[in-house]
Ligand SMILES: Nc1ncnc2c1ncn2[C@@H]1O[C@H](COP(=O)(O)OP(=O)(O)OP(=O)(O)O)[C@@H](O)[C@H]1O
């Protein structure tokens with residue numbers, strides 16, 4: 001049936017899926033470059049530094065770049081301490097059954113689609129933010145940042161927990177045997193061994209936060225502006241993704257407007273690719289080794 | 301003289317299985333006590349009872365009493381980390397942190413004496429000299445300790461335990477993964493350190509126990525079979541099981 005030998009189908013599947021993913025990434029990249037090229041010709045670097053965006057006149061991407069940056073920053077600032085704290089407690093304090101339940105819940109949460117978070121965001125979160133901070137409008141950078149922090153929390157938490165558990169049990173025993181108490185053991189023996197894995201988890205979380213579209217679109221208010229002063233995060237704004245989500249369909253293929261949106265896409269693509277790449281190269285080899293150590297320990 | 305450790309009718313369980321059976325035992329101050337017995341007898345378990353390292357094993361349960369001086373260790377009041385600062389431990393396989401030699405020696409000390417920073421380099425020199433490692437590493441204290449040989453790593457982990465200035469050193473087969481030269485170095489070290497320090501060492505090498513121990517404890521299947529002066533146990537054991545074990549290296553208990 002397989003004239004070239006029995007191993008052929010497996011190799012063929014491997015090669016074809018590898019080629020498909022490589023070429024898809026390549027095609028997207030080339031597509032974005034080609035489609036956005038005219039806007040860089042037209043606006044020059046002003047496309048990156050301009051803060052005015054009026055279709056048909058001027059295209060400045062800075063408010064969206066700012067929005068993506070600040071919203072991601074808020075998301076990580078809130079998610080990281082929570083995720084790390086709960087990862088430490090789950091890995092170092094809780095019993096095995098409890099830990100497994102929590103891990104399962106986290107992995108479930110990580111799989112909930114963004115739009116569901118978005119709906120919860122517009123109903124509950126915007127009102128809560130509005131009332132808490134006495135705002136006229138509950139849609140803001142802050143709201144989007146908080147919503148994103150809730151969305152990336154499970155991923156960051158569960159990957160950080162994996163990193164903590166991959167630290168060999170011997171390190172803990174050795175630190176305890178030297179008379180360190182539980183928290184000193186965590187700080188001096190466990191966290192240093194897990195720091196790379198945690199950094200990787202955070203970078204993957206950042207990548208996810210930067211790319212999330214629909215939920216951000218629903219709570220950010222969609223106004224292309226950098227707030228005055230720039231740290232006033234309780235105002236409405238725009239991110240790259242929310243901009244693309246709103247204007248993508250109407251601008252489809254139409255002149256500079258379309259080219260400018262493709263330019264935004266290119267910026268986001270490069271940023272997310274870069275961060276995911278760094279994240280994977282930090283996490284990948286390390287977590288692989290960690291899983292092995294973990295298995296060995298469970299057997300004993 | 302009053303013993304340092306006193307075990308009174310200690311039984312230890314992991315879940316359903318009973319690992320130590322009604323053990324009563326005293327361990328003298330300043331002596332080298334060697335625990336011998338076949339594999340799985342419960343040697344490591346007894347040792348780890350003395351610094352409460354068994355506590356977090358699932359299903360752990362202990363009955364009876366363990367005294368360290370006058371302190372009942374399994375009373376609720378015992379501060380476990382303070383106990384372990386007094387009762388140090390060296391494991392079978394040296395556990396070296398991915399840090400410099402210098403930082404490894406100070407691992408147990410840094411958080412203790414944060415006020416005594418100026419003494420750190422002196423502590424490092426003294427403890428490394430105590431384990432005869434100083435001459436080998438004094439020029440590369442800031443290099444990674446992972447580059448040391450297995451025997452050097454084990455001596456480093458002894459230095460690290462000594463740096464905390466414990467009164468007791470528990471050693472669980474500290475030479476079983478080492479070459480003969482390193483083994484001799486550690487046996488010599490044990491002899492030199494005893495006196496000021498009480499040492500309890502688990503081994504299943506009988507010649508090692510004969511060489512370094514003042515007292516010998518023979519256990520088998522969780523039961524204490526015989527405990528006495530080293531010369532008595534090896535030349536004239538009182539129990540038939542001990543005779544069999546010394547001769548054939550196995551026992552029916
Ligand atoms: N973490 C654990 N969980 C459950 N049972 C254990 C655990 N550690 C040890 N045991 C059991 O306790 C008994 C005694 O083990 P222990 O490690 O004290 O023996 P040992 O005399 O030190 O043996 P060895 O010479 O092989 O090191 C064994 O039957 C072992 O299976």
Ligand SMILES: [Mg+2]
Nearest residue numbers: 343344345472
């Ligand atoms: Mg053992």
